[in-house]
Amino acid sequence: MNLLTVQDLTVRRGSRATLDQASCSIAPGEFVGLIGPNGAGKSTLLRAALGLIPAAGRSSLARLSPAARPKAAAWLPQAREIAWPVSVAHLVSLAQNENQNAPEVIAALNRMDLMAYAQRPATGLSGGEQARVLIARALAQDTPLLLADEPTAGLDPAHQIGTMQTFATLASEGRGVIASLHDLGLAARHCTRLIVISEGRIVADGAPRDVLTETLLAEVFAIRCLLSDTPEGLVVQPLAQLSKP
Numbered sequence: 001m002n003l004l005t006v007q008d009l010t011v012r013r014g015s016r017a018t019l020d021q022a023s024c025s026i027a028p029g030e031f032v033g034l035i036g037p038n039g040a041g042k043s044t045l046l047r048a049a050l051g052l053i054p055a056a057g058r059s060s061l062a063r064l065s066p067a068a069r070p071k072a073a074a075w076l077p078q079a080r081e082i083a084w085p086v087s088v089a090h091l092v093s094l095a096q097n098e099n100q101n102a103p104e105v106i107a108a109l110n111r112m113d114l115m116a117y118a119q120r121p122a123t124g125l126s127g128g129e130q131a132r133v134l135i136a137r138a139l140a141q142d143t144p145l146l147l148a149d150e151p152t153a154g155l156d157p158a159h160q161i162g163t164m165q166t167f168a169t170l171a172s173e174g175r176g177v178i179a180s181l182h183d184l185g186l187a188a189r190h191c192t193r194l195i196v197i198s199e200g201r202i203v204a205d206g207a208p209r210d211v212l213t214e215t216l217l218a219e220v221f222a223i224r225c226l227l228s229d230t231p232e233g234l235v236v237q238p239l240a241q242l243s244k245p
């Protein structure tokens, strides 16, 4: 049974469809990378799927009652603002009725490499550290599905890889993850599946090796890349910007 199904999801802003009849499903075990250029509609798709913005079409999550949604899915928005100087452990525990000893809270702090920061005020951390705290809070919700908008933004390389490995582990444990990503190399190596969105439309959906072709990278991203199959998986290295056709 799918964890999320959206069908013909459409968001209009003025006369323009910023999301145009998007249809896809996410099953347990999938770590889906949602990729596309700036303004393509990645956040719009995630937010519409969650029922956070008005949309035509159908979303299995948006149909749930507001009380049921946080049990079905955790949401990591793009904005990373922490307003209150509560401790890191306290902030993460908000996902578990403020029980700082809940196993889900401890596991989330460990997964995001935050145990050493647990008692520090969250507002006193660096931008990347705060970003990891907010990922930990989403993980501590312990939901079958996680939707994350640019989760690796602002993280150092080690924590980018660690976060991607954590999401891949969640998927291998039978959960589902969908994350918008700009780093095509990380997306190619860690995601089980990629959905490509361009000008509001889903233009490709499949295994990374099938989706990331020279033609697609040129047409959608206007870049030329080195694509290389290595023992560690597919390596994608952007090399040059191309002029738009």
Ligand SMILES: Nc1ncnc2c1ncn2[C@@H]1O[C@H](COP(=O)(O)OP(=O)(O)OP(=O)(O)O)[C@@H](O)[C@H]1O
Pocket: 013, 018, 036, 037, 038, 039, 040, 041, 042, 043, 044, 045
């Ligand atoms: N509140 C808004 N009002 C009007 N237009 C909006 C609004 N939010 C987003 N848009 C437009 O909708 C389109 C899709 O935006 P969206 O944020 O989904 O893109 P994105 O793929 O997530 O981009 P990025 O990679 O830059 O975060 C863009 O053209 C954007 O300008």
